[in-house]
Amino acid sequence: MPVPVIDVLKLPAENGKLLSACEGLGCFRVVNHRIPTELQREMKDAVRSLFDLPDAIKELNTDVIAGSGYVGPTKVNPLYEASGLYNAADPADVDAFCSLLHASSRHREIIKTYASKLHELIADIASKLAESLGLGDYSFKDWPCQFRINKYNFTEETVGSSGVQLHTDSGFLTVLQEDESVGGLELMDRSGAFVAVNPVPGSFLVNLGDVAKAWSNGRVHNVKHRVQCKQPTPRVSIALFLLSPKDGKVDPPHAFVDSSHPRLYQTFTYEDYRKLRFSSGSHAGEALDLLTTNQAPTVA
Numbered sequence: 001m002p003v004p005v006i007d008v009l010k011l012p013a014e015n016g017k018l019l020s021a022c023e024g025l026g027c028f029r030v031v032n033h034r035i036p037t038e039l040q041r042e043m044k045d046a047v048r049s050l051f052d053l054p055d056a057i058k059e060l061n062t063d064v065i066a067g068s069g070y071v072g073p074t075k076v077n078p079l080y081e082a083s084g085l086y087n088a089a090d091p092a093d094v095d096a097f098c099s100l101l102h103a104s105s106r107h108r109e110i111i112k113t114y115a116s117k118l119h120e121l122i123a124d125i126a127s128k129l130a131e132s133l134g135l136g137d138y139s140f141k142d143w144p145c146q147f148r149i150n151k152y153n154f155t156e157e158t159v160g161s162s163g164v165q166l167h168t169d170s171g172f173l174t175v176l177q178e179d180e181s182v183g184g185l186e187l188m189d190r191s192g193a194f195v196a197v198n199p200v201p202g203s204f205l206v207n208l209g210d211v212a213k214a215w216s217n218g219r220v221h222n223v224k225h226r227v228q229c230k231q232p233t234p235r236v237s238i239a240l241f242l243l244s245p246k247d248g249k250v251d252p253p254h255a256f257v258d259s260s261h262p263r264l265y266q267t268f269t270y271e272d273y274r275k276l277r278f279s280s281g282s283h284a285g286e287a288l289d290l291l292t293t294n295q296a297p298t299v300a
């Protein structure tokens with residue numbers, strides 16, 4: 001199944017196409033998103049230089065929530081490193097990240113512009129998704145929005161091995177700027193087969209996470225995905241994750257619950273859900289099954 005392409009300028013006329021992408025694969029590509037290609041290119045250059053910093057500097061970026069700061073290679077993902085910040089919607093967070101990593105004034109300007117424009121884009125895509133589900137005027141602007149840069153240290157020796165293990169994203173919605181030339185991302189389709197995603201420079205890839213599945217009362221799909229090393233070339237990607245409502249509480253809007261669509265999941269907070277994912281060792285959405293309404297409450 002190819003990844004559906006959503007032309008932002010054709011919404012809301014093509015809401016049906018957006019909805020079936022969310023209900024089916026749980027992933028789509030956006031074009032005509034108004035983010036300048038030049039900014040995407042400049043941001044990629046800035047990100048590459050942040051990864052070239054000495055480890056001692058990269059490690060100064062400690063977590064605000066689990067996984068928001070620098071993550072070096074681990075046993076499970078030995079080729080992968082990442083860095084980021086908790087909330088791209090907060091200019092102070094973006095500034096603090098740039099200061100910690102001694103970003104040049106040029107890089108600071110690029111990173112700040114990118115974070116602000118991408119935050120606007122992700123909130124806009126989320127509102128369009130809500131609209132396609134029948135909720136007009138639903139704003140996601142105050143939802144925290146994690147920002148992460150990913151690097152995969154791929155070489156001749158690592159071709160065929162895993163870049164990042166199979167997972168779902170735990171939040172609501174992810175917007176990804178792929179590496180423009182190095183592929184390796186694979187989505188799992190509804191039959192359980194892996195679909196390789198070939199990069200399309202200039203576009204963004206959007207995928208839905210666990211919070212989207214719970215918030216939509218099971219309507220949209222939290223796509224499982226992984227990164228494989230297929231080429232002996234380092235790979236860099238940039239992700240924004242719209243996480244959960246500002247107060248952290250995940251509840252479906254009333255419009256999604258009625259007698260023919262009984263409520264599927266208990267109310268939970270994003271923070272508790274992240275803890276449950278870690279403590280249960282389930283990174284591919286299985287932790288949601290522990291929160292269905294037909295069991296005793298697992299999280300407060």
Ligand SMILES: O=C(O)CCC(=O)C(=O)O
Pocket residue numbers: 148150169176178185225227236237239
């Ligand atoms: O690098 C990629 O293509 C995917 C990254 C990813 O899945 C993530 O950051 O959650």
Ligand SMILES: [Fe+2]
Pocket residue numbers: 167168169225
């Ligand atoms: Fe992911």
